[in-house]
Amino acid sequence: MIGTQQEGVAVHLIKGQISREWVIDFTRLHEQWNYDSVLVGYYASAAEGFAIALYAANHTELIKFLIAHRPGSVAPALAARQVATFDQLTQGRMSLHIIAGTSDQDQASEGDFLPKNDRYRRAGEYLEVMRKLWTSDSPIDHRGEFYRVEGGFSDIKPYQQPYPSLFFGGSSEGALEMGAKHCDVFAIFGEPLKETRERVQDFRRRAAAFGRNIGFNMSLRPIMADSEGAAWDKANALLADVERKTGAAPQPTNHSAERLLGYAARGDVHDERLWMGIARATGAPGNTSCLVGTPEQIAAAVLEYYRLGIHSFLLRGFENPHDTMAIGRDLIPLIKQGALAIDRQAEAAE
Template identity: 55%
Template sequence: MPVRIVGMIGVSPPQSDTSLVIIEGAITPDFIADFARAHEAAGYDMALVGYSSSSAEGFLVALHAAQRTERLSFLIAHRPGFVSPTLFARKVATFDHLTGGRVALHIITGKTDAEQEGDGDFTPKDERYRRAREYLHLVKRTWTTQEPFDFAGDFYRVRGASSDVHPLQQPHPTIMFGGASEGALEMGAAECDVFAIYAEPRATTAERIAAFRARAAAHGRTVGFNMSVRPIIAPTEGEAWDKAQRILAGMGGKLGWARQESEGVRAPVDNAGRRQFAFAQEKDIHDERLWMGITRATGALGNTSCLVGTPEQVADAILAYYRLGIGSFLMRGFDPVADTTEFGRELIPRIKAGAAAIDAETA
């Protein structure tokens, strides 16, 4: 498949030009539509719609954006446990038809217990991963089974389950997941299609790809990989590093994830964050331009790994990950709307052309 470029849409205009997280805040319908159209115009293939225990409901946000775009797909974050899996299967299949096959799913189980409890779920995280695995198994069975069926597991039980609607995309919409714990990796290897990771040094990225491919193969499955990264680009490398320092200086106030900030400590809250934070403590810059300064300053709050340089340099760095086996890239900046447009002008054409050249060489 061609390289896939993923962005992220928020629900209200950013409050500053150094936004870290954009999934919370009051909803502004016109902004959602404009932001989605900006992604489409920039050449993005897909846009993530995030999830928190206080944010606007993602499926409705994505449907609103889909009605105002023509080509852009939507990667909707979803937490198993609040909706029955058979109902969720019908919900996704319905969305898939209404948008002409423009939906994918990103499965998450909650960054922290405290954040999950905001939606009334007090299940321990390890158990949430086991529940999610069973949930996805039942979702996919609902998508593919034509006759009513029964199911009894540790978390769900149905009798005579069936669905009149099946996904437009076959065999089903892409299911992505992230995480670094044993529970997350085993769930993903058994049931998901794409492993989403944060940008980290190329050597350890290659190790993660090989290890997860082997884990998925043990389940008789092949998988893809997505990498989340924050490009910081400028006409010269020196200007790009100056820009990076200005962005870092703007990270002193509220960062946009209320529950983590309410705890008063900027420290990693999940295994994926702790992994990123360890790289940041090791050194600020890896592999020439993988910059971890914001990761260290924010306690690895979400996607904070940056690639810093000219558009050509950053595109080459991204293509180095493509050569390792990363097939899609979630790229967003710290000035969300302006960076979306700039990446569409300066980065996305270079990445897509470079990936096509790599594919031709391989063929």
């Protein structure tokens, strides 16, 4: 995940003022250490993500951008052209992460007062309009619950055909129905292996009901050191720092946060490596699921998720740029090597 300014030890990096040098340097750092993509997040008060991503793309060569986007913030016809234009200018270096909003309060600050369940229905219709515009060779008409379009057409089509991958996240029934019907990748936070297996199986069934196959992405925060003991010392020091800065944890604002806090209530540690201490201390306002250990131990834990069918991972640390380099240097090669070995074993067994 790239932010707009350097913040040192931080749980989230997207808010604040813009440092052009930081945007360039931090994105280049990810590219240097062989990350495939970087996430450009979305908050109502933050810098606009497409502009940040395009600026970063113009100063890099290969790295891709997963751009978070809120349906309803602009009309779907404009959003379709924004995505297609970015995709063409960067020759396919993007995916789109569909989010319905972190909270009603954050949505209201942008002038959007639609309840969350309705926002997911709107998001589905929004994506339906966008797909029509991306794929139609003639003007389209659309009349739905939230949008009406007459003679809509986009001269510009996406570079990626038929269009860039559509990610989504969420745990409510509205989110799951929207994602199963309209999106390509289900992005989840790190959870215990048993519940993750059940979640993957459940969502595959939901997507199959619409005749669709879907991929999975998992967000994790590695906390690494040369020894396991040193890694846990680092995790506990980080937790103390977060608790000192944040005080009492706020109440969860969405179903995904409630899930993470439920695991934290059962215990801070699950499956030996999964640590929910930061989730517990912060109210789990996003990617707060941590894996603690040596690079080899964390890679082994990630590969257990890979065996469950989760084939992409959003990995970011807390102390940047140091953690970005360490993850790219010490962890990503182990994960990629292990995933390749698992794939080869599966092919040999067929």
